[in-house]
Amino acid sequence: MxxxxxxxxxxxxxxxxxxxxxxxxxxxxxxxxxxxxxxxVADGGEGTVDALLYSGGGEKVEQTATGPLGREVQAYYGIMGDRQTAVIEMAAIAGLALAPENERNPLNTTTAGVGQCILHALERGLRKFIIGLGGSATNDGGLGMLQALGARFTDASGQPVPPVASSLAQVRSVDLAGLHPLLKQAELRIACDVDNPLCGPHGASAMFGPQKGATPAQVEELDRGLANYAQAVEERLKQPGLCDTPGAGAAGGLGFGLLALGARMESGARLIAEAAxxxxxxxxxxxxxxxxxxxxxxxxxxxxxxxxxxxxxxxxxxxxxxxxxxxxxxxxxxxxxxxxxxxxxxxxxxxxxxxxxxxxxxxxxxxxxxxxx
Structure with missing residues (x-):
């Protein structure tokens, strides 16, 4: 048998x-x-790095990064056996497990650490990325990640906004000219198991905000902030409707931030099955x-x-x-x-x-x- x-x-x-x-x-x-x-097997959430390294060989890279609450955490990502592909599991960097229950407030969380790990892998010479979304503590639409990679977001007075979800409603201008140049050589694949858009009744805030500690009032505030932020990003990219892409609302909108970088959304389960x-x-x-x-x-x-x-x-x-x-x-x-x-x-x-x-x-x-x- x-x-x-x-x-x-x-x-x-x-x-x-x-x-x-x-x-x-x-x-x-x-x-x-x-x-x-x-x-x-994993589908983009916890265990994605371990599953892919088990199937394809490789190693874990320990990396100090900004955690979901803005404090440094000991994170990691994987380098697969081909020595060309980085596997980043956002749950290991900005996951709910890294936010103590009594401190959970998605308005104060950030995906900056995800951007830091992408940057670290780029500077090690890696150009292929599998980024698993799932188990996040964040709801910043990828704002923190994009800022860590060199993007600039400013408010009505021209001042940079802090890299947390409460800043989303303040964004008035988006400048992507400072994005790390190596990103142009990178292939970004998103391993995701949800098809939620960024905003609305089925969006990131409404569907996943409460489990991250958001009150009903905060859910509405987050959703309005994401809509404002998305409009600014879409106008800068000249890509209207990007926020409605299935999966844009994954991981508190990190899916949207990655899509803004030209990433490709894929089934996490399929990605891992193919790798194995x-x-x-x-x-x-x-x-x-x-x-x-x-x-x-x-x-x-x-x-x-x-x-x-x-x-x-x-x-x-x-x-x-x-x-x-x-x-x-x-x-x-x-x-x-x-x-x-x-x-x-x-x-x-x-x-x-x-x-x-x-x-x-x-x-x-x-x-x-x-x-x-």
Whole structure:
């Protein structure tokens, strides 16, 4: 039997790499002669760097950068095995985990550190970039990132605005002439799993602001600020409607800032699957195991398990989904997954489930393989 094991992370309990190793161990416990290949999966959020380095080789580069709250943090990015491609995971630089809950206020956050890491990679000679969006604490539309790369944003009096979201409404003039010249040689690919525009009821502020600490009044303030900022940038670029591009609202509008640099928006799950060459291996596999922390209707909108299951179906490979939590309305999911299983084995709190997740995952996978055996 030939297995491909390609889980996403189980947030709060297991990384995708850890989950893959646990499922592999469970399979081999029951089928010692099975061929099992593990490929950690991410969709642009946490774990993107680890997933791509695991599949394509390379190294992590530790880098001091400005965190989401304006304080220095110990961040990192990856250099893939080709020595030409940088993998930047914005969650590792300006992610929600780097903003203590009692300090979360998206009006005061910045993506400056993302720009600093891009600059660091450019100056190391890297010209290809995969930038993962997800898990952000920010809502500045990429203002801080663009300023760190040399762009200049000024208010009505001609003074530079601070690189935080509260400045968005003050932007009156945009000067991109100071952008680092090496950016003209760079290929920027955005790994993203959401299709939200920058502004409006489905935009960055309305959809993701509350989870970053925004009050209803702040959501409205942020949305107005982003609209003002976007208009100024679009007029400077002569690209009206750029803010409506699907994914522009990702990571608090960082997607918009990257699009302003000419970046290309792509499915994070597809990018990582291509880098790992998973489809070629699926053509020779018997079963695919995927997994994630929660499975609901969002899974059908391009998330890693859905994308991989679609590839498997193309090659006649059956897919088993292991999830920390399954929706109570799974009918649409049956069109993609051949079998779906919640790893929980009884009533428990979320905290208990997270603590027990590795053991629960192991026994859920082992029981499925025992049934086949």
């Amino acid at each position: 030939r297995f491909i094991v390609a889980p996403d992370s189980f947030k709060g309990s297991m990384t995708s790499k850890e989950a893959g190793s646990i499922i592999r161990e469970a399979i081999l416990q029951e089928m010692p002669d099975a061929a099992v290949r593990v490929f950690p 060459q998973i489809e070629a291996l699926l053509a020779e596999a018997d079963w695919l195991f995927v997994g994630e922390g929660r499975t609901d209707e969002q899974t059908l909108h391009g998330k890693g398990p859905f994308y991989l299951a679609s590839l498997a179906k193309r090659h006649g490979v059956k897919t088993v989904l292991l999830s920390g939590s399954l929706t109570d309305r799974p009918d649409d999911l049956y069109s993609v997954f051949d079998s779906m299983h919640s790893i929980a084995n009884g009533p428990m709190t979320l905290e208990q489930a997270i603590a027990a997740a590795p053991n629960l995952l192991y026994h859920a996978a082992r029981n499925i393989v025992r049934l086949w055996k």
